[in-house]
Amino acid sequence: MNTAFGPLEVPWKDYLPALGNGLLKSVEYAGGGFVGAVMLGMALALLRLSHRRLLRLPAAVYTELFKNIPLLAIIFITYFGLASAGVRLSAFQAGALSLVIFYGAYLSEIFRAALVGVHGGQREASEALGLGTLTTFGSVIFPQALRLALPGTGTMFVDLLKSTSLLVVISAAELMSQAQLIASETFRALEVYIVISVIYFAVCYPLSQVLLFLERRVHAGAPLSLRRHRRLRLARAVLAERAAGTGTPEGRTV
Secondary structure (H helix, E strand, O other): OEEOOEEOOOOHHHHHHHHHHHHHHHHHHHHHHHHHHHHHHHHHHHHHOOOOHHHHHHHHHHHHHHHOOOHHHHHHHHHHHHHHOOOOOOHHHHHHHHHHHHHHHHHHHHHHHHHHHOOHHHHHHHHHOOOOHHHHHHHHHHHHHHHHHHHHHHHHHHHHHHHHHHHHHHOOOOHHHHHHHHHHHHOOHHHHHHHHHHHHHHHHHHHHHHHHHHHHHHHOOOOOOHHHHHHHHHHHHHHHHHHHHHOOOOOOOO
16 A cells, blocks of 8 residues: 555565665675785785885875775775776775775784784794794794684674675665665665664674684684694594504503
8 A cells, every 4th residue: 555655564575686686785795895805904914014114114004094084985985086086996896995995904903913912932933943934924823813813803794794884875786775775665764774774683693603603613723724624633533543552541551
């Protein structure tokens, strides 16, 4: 039933495809933005830990600059500002780039703190064993730093997913843009935005709980890669065989 102000109820069945496409688009923005932000954040973190001031200073300036500029302003600059300068980006390019620029600054701080948090004795022990710089970083420093950075990184990913809603200002066709279109067609803004909020919660809350579970598993000693998982399983199998061969539960002869 319709009134002069629109339908009394929102025909959600008619809008399910649009909502599904909007949610998928939000996930695409979040995925692309997060991958780019992780890469940028790690590069900035390594530059900030460099012994060369020429490398350290620009990375520090970038981090402090974009940590203190609203994401909405960055979105306007990348989409409208660059267009006025002759650089035209699509909504997806501008949206993903804005997320990378903004969250790369925050992730660089998380990664830098994690790298600094690894005890210096680890690097000294690696050098004593004759390991090279790259091997030390990849096999000793980075795995430990990754465990330290995991909680903050997971939080940033959930926050990034929610922040895709700001891309509504450039009609990015993500979930909030679809909600705006539905509200303008049905004149049921309160109902529409409550439903959209529930959808965001239904996606972000389980995701945050999964990340929390992974964080607990990692801190409990679970391996971070399939290669390390296979090595750990092989080591356990070898120990089990040795224990069975001794005839005692402790694996020692009496």
